[in-house]
Amino acid sequence: MLTPTISTFMASHHKECDEQFAKAEESVANDDWTQGGEQWNKFARELETHFTREEEILFPEFETVTGMTGGPTQMMRMEHQQMRALLDEINKAAQSKDKDQFLALTETLMVTMQQHNMKEEQILYPMIDQSLPSAVEIIERMRQN
Amino acid sequence: MNTKGLSLNTIPPVSIPLRFFLTAPLFGVLAAMMVLYFGQDIWGSRWQARSLALTHLLTIGFMLMVMIGALYQFIPVMIGQLIPGGRKRVAIVHLFLVFGSLSLMSAFLIQETILFQLALISLAVSVFLFALSLLPLLITQLNDHLIVYLIRILFCVLIVTIGLGLFMLLAYAYPNLIINYREYTDIHASWGLIGWVVILIMAVSSQVIPMFFVTPDFSVKYLKILSLLIVLTLAMMSLMALTKIDIQAILNLLLSIELSFFTIYTLQLINQRKRKIPDITVSFWRVSLFSLMISIVYWWLLVLGTNSELIPLKWSSQSEFTLGLLLIYGLAISAIIGMLQKIVPFLLYLNLQNLSFKHPDSMSAEPKLVLNMKQIITNQQSKVQFVLHISSYLLLLISIYWVKFTWLAGLVVLINFSWLFITLLRGFILFSKKRKAILMHPEMKMEFTFNK
Numbered sequence: 001m002l003t004p005t006i007s008t009f010m011a012s013h014h015k016e017c018d019e020q021f022a023k024a025e026e027s028v029a030n031d032d033w034t035q036g037g038e039q040w041n042k043f044a045r046e047l048e049t050h051f052t053r054e055e056e057i058l059f060p061e062f063e064t065v066t067g068m069t070g071g072p073t074q075m076m077r078m079e080h081q082q083m084r085a086l087l088d089e090i091n092k093a094a095q096s097k098d099k100d101q102f103l104a105l106t107e108t109l110m111v112t113m114q115q116h117n118m119k120e121e122q123i124l125y126p127m128i129d130q131s132l133p134s135a136v137e138i139i140e141r142m143r144q145n
Numbered sequence: 146m147n148t149k150g151l152s153l154n155t156i157p158p159v160s161i162p163l164r165f166f167l168t169a170p171l172f173g174v175l176a177a178m179m180v181l182y183f184g185q186d187i188w189g190s191r192w193q194a195r196s197l198a199l200t201h202l203l204t205i206g207f208m209l210m211v212m213i214g215a216l217y218q219f220i221p222v223m224i225g226q227l228i229p230g231g232r233k234r235v236a237i238v239h240l241f242l243v244f245g246s247l248s249l250m251s252a253f254l255i256q257e258t259i260l261f262q263l264a265l266i267s268l269a270v271s272v273f274l275f276a277l278s279l280l281p282l283l284i285t286q287l288n289d290h291l292i293v294y295l296i297r298i299l300f301c302v303l304i305v306t307i308g309l310g311l312f313m314l315l316a317y318a319y320p321n322l323i324i325n326y327r328e329y330t331d332i333h334a335s336w337g338l339i340g341w342v343v344i345l346i347m348a349v350s351s352q353v354i355p356m357f358f359v360t361p362d363f364s365v366k367y368l369k370i371l372s373l374l375i376v377l378t379l380a381m382m383s384l385m386a387l388t389k390i391d392i393q394a395i396l397n398l399l400l401s402i403e404l405s406f407f408t409i410y411t412l413q414l415i416n417q418r419k420r421k422i423p424d425i426t427v428s429f430w431r432v433s434l435f436s437l438m439i440s441i442v443y444w445w446l447l448v449l450g451t452n453s454e455l456i457p458l459k460w461s462s463q464s465e466f467t468l469g470l471l472l473i474y475g476l477a478i479s480a481i482i483g484m485l486q487k488i489v490p491f492l493l494y495l496n497l498q499n500l501s502f503k504h505p506d507s508m509s510a511e512p513k514l515v516l517n518m519k520q521i522i523t524n525q526q527s528k529v530q531f532v533l534h535i536s537s538y539l540l541l542l543i544s545i546y547w548v549k550f551t552w553l554a555g556l557v558v559l560i561n562f563s564w565l566f567i568t569l570l571r572g573f574i575l576f577s578k579k580r581k582a583i584l585m586h587p588e589m590k591m592e593f594t595f596n597k
Contacts, residue, residue, distance in 0.1 A: 023419075029423065081502070082499075085498075085508070100519075104517045107517070107518050110420075112494075112498075114357070117356075
């Protein structure tokens, strides 16, 4: 079996989040708030897990090894904050069952998420793979998070 | 990978890409006005100056314009660095492109040598400066991602297309040089219509379709091989045309297999999308890909029809216009208008969002100062755009054969591009108002230390 890399592990989690997101969005578009609400909460938890893995495990490791504490990881943290702000707004729309508002905001979140993922997958993760020798151990810690 | 100075802070100021997006529809409006002015005479022969003017309004004024703007917006996201050159260079690239497109159009219509000279110089300056900005990134970037590969191929295709274009323009601009350019026109057209348009669509769809619609990823191997094959086939076709060796039939077959494979593959990925909510941009993509498919079938009917009595279709001015419309208006412009419905709202949203983080008090304001994407261009506006686009497209096709529809076609094309301009402008005005309101709140200093 190929040794897992940070890139493949994190990118496949991005995919999982995307798929969960698509399910929730579809249910809400079909006015199924019961299922949509559950799927949405599941997605939001998944996304938060992803952010925490990066902010508490992956980025600090990278920052310690490379000394790059400003730059890329700081930018990614800021984008996480932006997405959290959107999540809050979407949660409000979900509570008031405002479908148009929900879908307008999920569209916005979707595109934000995608360009964020692109930067991570194309640039940051490959950098992390190059600079962190102990990928397997870090992946294991993230999995348990 | 070159990580020096890398911050992933990759959003260019709004004004950089937006100036291209806002000017482009105006060239569409001009193209429509030409159709209205010339009426059915527009469909004379593709060699007529007015057809050349119309074609270049759409390809340079609209397509190239949006493409450059989109590259300014997306290259940074893909490779983590802004396109170098700063605001001044962008302003020159943009102004010369606008001026060059206008002079080229008037040159074709008025046939004044001086206008051809102006067009030659302005377009050369604009394209050369842009290429100069992009080239170092394409050469030094060791990142081997699909998109970087496709942009490199696209870059080569554009060098051939625009290079030949400028060469022919030289012949118009300086008639005493006596350059024999006629034999290059078809080569220029096929590199432009098939090379540039198809590979551009390939590059954009490989990134955007999986992202926006949550489809399976494109196979990197397929697209790398396919794009290379298309370019090689085109190169062989051009060599053949120049040396008069006849293996046309084989190359035609090869090229149509490559193009059909791409179309069917992409349509099938779209069908597998997990994000199934109604989204008008899916329809724009479908129209675009079906247009490519239809143009391949139509092209074969022409090739076969010319050699047999069984198929009534033969090469004629009408059939050339039909192919041109299928590729330019159908394949390229449909995808571009569809994508603008997403990338412009996103650009404006992202800038408001970032600004509000720098002015945190603004975040608690009600109503919200950060607009979401659908407030910038609404679903309803995008739907109207789609209806206008599809009707103008069909009317144009019809008017080639029933010329009395030309006027109506021109009118709907005019409304289509005006609507595009108005929705983009309205989005920008909304953005500017909110931006002003956010700036009223005190700024919080954020300091990033960059390790260089």
